[in-house]
Amino acid sequence: MAAEKHSMSMSKKKTIVNTISYIVLGLISVIWILPFVFLLLKSFDIGNTGVTKNFIPSAWGFDNYAYLFSSDCNFLQWYFNTFIIALFVCVIQTVMQFMMAYTLSRFRFKLRKPLMNIMLVLGMFPGFLTMIVLYQILKTIGLTGDNAVPGLILVYVASSGMGYYVIKGFLDTLPKSLDEAALVDGANRMQIFVKVIIPLCKPILIYTVLTSFMGPWGDFVFAYTVSLGSQAGMNVAAGLNSWLSPANIGSHFTHFCAGGVIVAIPVMILFLFLQKYYVEGVTGGAVKG
Amino acid sequence: MMKKFIRKSMILLPALLLSACNFKFVYNIEGLPAGGLDFDDDIEDSGTYDIKVWVDDKIVDLTKSQIGQFVTASGGKYTINATVEPVDEPGAASKMLLDVQDGADLFVFAQDQLSRLKVAGSLAKLSNTYVDALTEEMGIEAVNAAKVNQDVYAFPITSDNGYFLYYRKDWVSDDAAKNMTTLLAACAAAGGKTLNFEAPSNGFYAASYFMATGCTSEWTLDDASGKFTGYKDTYNSPEGLIAGKALRELNTSTVAKNSQASKLGDTAAAVVSGIWEYEVAQNRAEKNGWELGCAALPSFTVDGKEYHLSSFDGYKLLGVKPQVDAKKASVCRKLARFLTGEDCQTERFGEASWGPTNIASNQSEKVLAHKGLQALHEQHKYAKAQGQCPGAWFTALATTATTIVKASSDGEVQAALDTYKAGLTDLLDAD
């Protein structure tokens, strides 16, 4: 009898706890989704182009999107630039990071530890400081202004070897006997890298490609500087950001919202498809520090 | 008065002649447009030039066509490969500082960046002939706006960077808009509609009160180092206290809102803002069927005495960067002169509503019909030129104003002013 009562209260308690959990989760979902809903709503607002109190547009329409694709603004140019940059960066950066990570995971050489320490220390310097220097270097080789796109690609990928940690963490979990077996089987180190290691890295490969593809979409500082006013060298983040300056926000805020939606959609689709790999990468990276 | 009239008519004369001939431009012998005149011509500067120009997004196309006009006007003397890039004013200033060599040859910037750009070597000094001509066409105030100490460094391109009062006419009558008390009353009467005036939180607007009562803050700039070396400031004074009281008074009103963002005609009955709001406001008015009113800022009364709200005259300037090539320097200046000349200014006003600095342009019918610009002109009587001061001074003023607004007694207002005064020396170093 007592036991029965106990179990009843247990199940009752469970239902209550679960109900509360669902309510909290629902609330959380709303909080996290709502800003994007607002963003979407605002992008259809043609009643007031500035910041408003109301999230329901006073007038609906596609004008903001039409504006983006009209000749009045360079949004398409920015978008194209960013896409090209992201494409190149995700390929080159992935290659660079794999080269670094594979070397540090599989080879033992005199300068290995010093190299890792130096990269750790370099990472502690605030990067913004070096912006003007990078600008001058790029200027010297003629990759600013109209040629900012290759310049930006160069800067994004040049030091990307320093971000090898996540991949190395993954590689370290692959048994070394695989390398050794391949070595005995007659492969040289390059063949091991290409034929054995790389095919085993699919999850982390996708993670790296995904994150390095997303990176260039968010750079609104350096891209703005390097392009030096040239629309041919501007990226979408810097462009959209310039619409929010005090002088522009009143007439461009809804354009910003529409632009934001257009930028977010492809990345988001990509992300939702590859979520599994992203989660794997994030978790692995964090645990390994 | 007489002198001014003569000067005006002198300038107006060719323009009148021009319109009579039904030509847009009058050319002199060398083929330069009117206003271009023939000074600086001891240098033979015909040829082909690559010229980069940075202007606001809104006038990129216009500027391109105006450069085309310049080339046509030159009658083949110049060929210009112009690159006109959309760079807003703050952007232009920071980019010129980043890289003057690859930066634009001509660029539009806001007046407050003048001293910084000058010190960094991004602006070439104008010769006296230019200064004289500019003074002639635009008046001394405009030229002063481009002056650092004794020298002039840029061509004033628009004077509309100041601010004035917008209101919805069926809620606020023209008379009510003249005085702060009546204005607030009218707002309240319209059903708790607001007056948006960013006076406490923005030093640019807060200064209106202090300048109205006669306070001044002058800063001396060391030419060589580009550092501020001293100041003469009377904000902490009986006059300052009056201004402070008025500020406090304003914010005790329930309808006064410390905000610039306009929802004119909706939740706001009146807004203090600049010409950049005009188009949006006008559109809203037309769409929603009410009449837009523009006027000078209202006056306010403290202890029975009436003061008229002051404001800053805001200029945007067209800068010419120093050139390695003397010929190009000459052409760039001529182009800048052309772009800030009467015709271009008038045209620019027509296309993008940039208020002209050119006296003659200002007399054009269209300008006269522009309610916003007229209000700005009206306010101009009470306005002060924005001299050179540390950027942090505006921050300091905003902090002070914010404290004053919250003050519960005049004593606290005075205390805020004392703090302000004490912090001034630090500003010298901070900028």
Add this chain to the structure above:
Amino acid sequence: MARVVLKDVKKIYPGNVEVVHKFNLDIKDKEFIVFVGPSGCGKSTTLRMVAGLEEISAGTVEIDGEVVNDLQPKDRHISMVFQNYALYPHLTVYENMAFPLRLDKKERVMELSDSEKEDAKKQIDALEAQAKASPDKAEKLLKKADKLKDEIENGRKQKGYTNDQIYERVTSAAKVLGITQYLTRKPKALSGGQRQRVAIGRAMVKDCKVFLMDEPLSNLDAKLRNQMRAEIILLRKRINTTFIYVTHDQTEAMTLGDRIVCLKDGYIMQVGSPSELFDMPANLFVAQFIGAPMMNTAECELLKEGAKYYVNPFGHKLVVDGEKAKALKDRGVESRKIILGVRPEHIQLAKKGSANSIPVEILVNEMMGSEYHLHVQTEDGTKLVVRIPTINLSEEERTHMVMGEKINIVFEGKAMHFFDPENERNLLVDEIYGPEAMQLELEAEAKAKANAEANEVPVEDPVPAEEEKAEEPKVEEPQVDIQEQEK
């Protein structure tokens, strides 16, 4: 097909940690040699040095007369099976096994298979027929035919392997190992035993001079291990090449090896056939490592009384007889302290009061099925293990084999092993192994060097010679070894 000679091989890890000391071993052609020892004894390291996976710090390794120190693993003509199989997870079993063949691009002469020979013969016939038909081209055609004939006789020259050859080799190896039905699967879909077979198969398909196996069975469960052990014996017969097999399991070592190398702390403790190691362990370590359960030991004295030898363990005086006594006599061993060793299986039950019988108390009885492992205690408190086959016990005797019961045991003189308590060496074995051996060697070397120096007159300025030596290690390329675990 190859003799493997290790000369003074050393492994020194960074920080001057020497894990293999002057390892000398001559492995004969087609010999199956087993390295056995507890973990950390350097057996795997030595094997990996032979494989080329670990750098050889000093000394030389010769395979088939060629010093391979500086050769890459792939150039050493070896095959290797790893403890954790090391199968490529992304490749099918077939591709795993084909992997070494696909990578091999060396030029070689291959004997033709029967079908190929037939094809060639047909071609020759055709060519000859053609030649007859058109005499003008005859010379060219006959040349082709001659070439084919030559190929039938002496084999065909080719680079790497053709797809057909790879297929042939892989499928035949798979057949031998009984994994044909898994060829299209990925390793993930295989059981441990199957994976191990694939790993062996991958090592088999390649032509190799030495077959290396690094604890290949230790990841398998006991039953599978026994089965695979038998298969390896069969495999060995098929492949018939030199094997080096590393294990920590003495049973594997005993059953598989032609010779066993027993290691401890980087020293060879004994080299010999399984029976040598079992019957004549050179030292206490080998004695205890080989055989299960472990050999019982007791410190006691060896007494020489006239022509007879006695030992006095646990307060009992036991006579040493048989060949052991003879051997002691031949060596003229005097009375002395010793460690007496007796294997559990050499101890028998005795009737109470019978000669040499020792009364003990049973502490634990482990029933192993075919035998009991009795843990017993003598009267003086020494603990012993005794293996008693159950088949000889009567029902009644079995009931007595429980905790607390007192029984009597006895062992024969020939079953006794005598060890020097100081250096733990077997009194009856001459060869010296382990650290001691190395010490002696070093002393001898030093002596020889001293002699040589005394005789030699310095010819050259010593400075450059010294300098050269100092330079030597620097000259080497930075060390690259994949194997070393990161510390």
Add this chain to the structure above:
Amino acid sequence: MAQLTDLEYLKLNKAQRFGLKFTAFFKAIPGWFKNLGIKIWTFMKNFFWGVVNFFKNLGLTFWHGDWKTKVSYFVMGFGSVMRGQWLRGILFFLFEVVFILYMALFGGKFLGQLYILGQNESSMGDDGTIVYGDNSFNILLYGVLSLFFIVALIYTWYLNIKQNKIGEDYVKAKKQLATAKDDVKALVDKDFYKTLLALPTLGILIFTVLPIFFMILVAFTNYDKSHFPPQNLFGWVGYDNFGLLFQWSNSEGASFSMTFGQILLWTLVWAFFATFTNYFLGMLVAMLINKKGIKLKKLWRTVLVFSIAIPQFISILFVSNMFQYPDGIINGILSAISGGKLLIDFWGNAWIARITVIIINVWIGVPYLMLVVTGILMNIPADLYESANIDGASPWQQYSKITLPYMLFITGPYLLTSFTGNMNNFNVIYLLTGGGPKVQEYYGNAGKTDLLITWLFSLAVNDTNYKLAAVIGIMVFIVVAVLSLVIYNIIPSTRNEEEFQ
């Protein structure tokens, strides 16, 4: 305190254990310093002997070398080519040629002025022309690059001589030297790491090391808006800029040091709250989603992951405008609820702004943390909970005794990196508040939510005050480095590795 054995330690209660650890920590400090001293001493000793041996070897090699070797001292790679190693030889020679060309055509003129950073001022004419003088910036930048080049040359030159030495020895010993083919083969096999590292390290050298080196040097110059190239020169000023950090009393630099102190404090406070609010709330959300009996796990997770997918500058900028006063959406909702009475100036008041920033940062960071935590939660062995259940632990006890310690242990290093990451979290602060509200008592237009990194940014970009930006940059580095070092030595993950394994 006497040394306790492990068993005695087990008898102590919590406070005693803490006290013990606490004292042990401080007692260990002299030891650290001693070790550090020893390390430095051995390093110096090794360095000294390294240098001595270096020159000794050079001299001896020259003295004993044949003529090919001797020529190689001047024409790099000569010996290698003569001995048949033409690939190495040509590469050596090419490097020498490139170096000489670089120095003659480009680097030399900058290097020569590095000590003074230029002498000729630019002069501007009345006719709008300018004659540019020396550019201090370029002198410093390319001077430093030239120094890098020289170091590289010395190293290659040394390698070249070593190659000669090896070559001679091999020839003497009648051994086969590595041919060009061997070299190429080694580059894809034994020396494959050299091939792999070449590009990434070169990139890091030029695009990270060089700029950082440059900026460190800038901290010792007077590079600011009144010394702004190419119009003006800047020059070396020694430690003057760092001196500003310590001038508390003097009115001249007082506000800089005060501002630095206050902003540093807020940076640390921010990093602390940003890290731990995210951490614990992220854990909470993760546990909620992974709770037994909760359905649609994937949906809840996807909803959160959604917000990671959208580029930060869009989401943060939009949210920043949502909190606008008085016209943002949030204020719209607030006033709708309160009937127009309640409006909050989120970005106007220092403390409200700070709290808002931290709260919004939760919105930004929790999804990410949720992912991390979910991964780790899955890895906690279920039998730990089962045995805890049998031992009668309540859910809270299970959390505090199993989940939390496990999480803290596993994520120790991650917490550290996310703490330092938050210290330098430019995006969130810059996009949300721009550092505001700006206040008068702060130096250089800094605001109440400014972090060191955003302040540094605005000093550099808005005020062109690079000298002080560089000083702040160095200070940020020092703070991050010291924190990392200390915390890394304290967190358990690096010490008691066995505890959970």
